[in-house]
Amino acid sequence: MLTYIYIIAITAEAMSGALAAGRRNMDMFGVSLIAFITALGGGTVRDMLLGNYPVTWTQHSAYIYLTISAGLFTMVVARYMHHLHKIFLVLDAMGLIAFTVIGCNVALKLEYSTPVVIMAGITTGIFGGILRDILCNQTPMVLHKELYASVSLLVAVLYLSLRKFGVDHDLNLLASFTVGLSLRLAAIRWSWSLPVFSYSPERWHN
Amino acid sequence: MLTYIYIIAITAEAMSGALAAGRRNMDMFGVSLIAFITALGGGTVRDMLLGNYPVTWTQHSAYIYLTISAGLFTMVVARYMHHLHKIFLVLDAMGLIAFTVIGCNVALKLEYSTPVVIMAGITTGIFGGILRDILCNQTPMVLHKELYASVSLLVAVLYLSLRKFGVDHDLNLLASFTVGLSLRLAAIRWSWSLPVFSYSPERWHN
């Protein structure tokens, strides 16, 4: 079940990466690479941080083909994608939650402490998007738009709490997805966001 | 002693990260993440380069809480921080030196060669700031302002030389901090900087 959602998720993330590459007029290779990194970069950074070798995607070539294909496919269908805007947002939100839960589980298996498990979940959830934005030379969107990274944090905390209280894993997943998806979609619908910190110094050293 | 300075240092670095995030109008989550990465990113990159697993902060949850708290606290006190400008510069300089010495020691323990030990010291000293600037979409400041990264290099070389000559460790630390701090503060005071390389090609391929 989580695997199916994961496959949908990396496809959606790859497509979001391809669209970002298209906004920078990248060529087919650039589109493929950004799609791949957006989809699998979060998990890669997590694995490298946790010392979880071999890195997951190196053992699943299918993920390489899938994300690159999704990226190239996006070049063809991009002009029609605004019709799919809403579906896309739902898939992206499901991806965020699936990534977060999977990231937590990888760190749990390696017996890291709870705060590190949460960091691993968030890293898996948001770092693909951060790498996409760095490669496309823009400030990472997830750090200043409506609730996104916070949904990842909340899902990680909820999932770990229910797990600690011995809630059945399927039920836990259902709860995490329901809460996370509702929050994310509500945040988009009503433009909910965290307080923003705006700082403009007269002059500041370093 | 070095541990106390380290704790002051990651706090100061976290605050500098939060201020940079504020300049990009990031939300609370963005501020926390940039604070965390600015403070602990240098050591993380060092550990990943050296294969020093588990990465240091994953074994010290307190550092996670401390840096995130320092980031959020900065949002509250930012408007008063220009009064603390000079103290902040001193703390930042002490952090740079503490990070450098700690980075050298990690590589020494893993028995890397001297040039790698120096690279590990510099990486720990400056990479948090480089990651902060990349995430805030600006050219890394440490690579073109008054002596900063060079202080890290000098401290690494001095520390390793005194160590080789069998100087007592406490005395070595004292010397490294005295020389490093004096140089850094003098560089700020009199705007000392390294020669700058300015290159503007008519047209250059790749």
Next chain:
Amino acid sequence: MLTYIYIIAITAEAMSGALAAGRRNMDMFGVSLIAFITALGGGTVRDMLLGNYPVTWTQHSAYIYLTISAGLFTMVVARYMHHLHKIFLVLDAMGLIAFTVIGCNVALKLEYSTPVVIMAGITTGIFGGILRDILCNQTPMVLHKELYASVSLLVAVLYLSLRKFGVDHDLNLLASFTVGLSLRLAAIRWSWSLPVFSYSPERWHN
């Protein structure tokens, strides 16, 4: 033989890094660091992805000295370098091919699957340039200019195919360099490029 080309390659890459740093008015330290990262960053990212510790350059201090010296030397000779423009392009292309083949071999030795071996080759070939461009705050050039990253992909596929068919290694290297170099130079000469994906949404979420 491959080692000689590798040494020429990291020198050429270090010089391209130094020139990019010069365009951003970096100081001597920044120039040295960008030179080092441009030359050795691709292999470093590869080693970290594959868990290939210790990272290659940490075992060869000579590469550290060589790339930093090449960076500093570039500051001195930059004004004359447009005369060497064409030689430089050839060296850069040879470097791309050498990096790719070396990257494939590292992953082959670790017994990764073919798609991962190809990714390792490409990563070694192009990631130094990507890191250079990120540090210099610009969209990675290799992702949208005339055939460059694609040459790396093609060389990786060709090299692995000939290897699979049992072709003698020296002959394989000769073929890979001949084809790769011809393609890259033809691409520069006649501005060959991959199809570009340009996408400008009215409004797109995430």
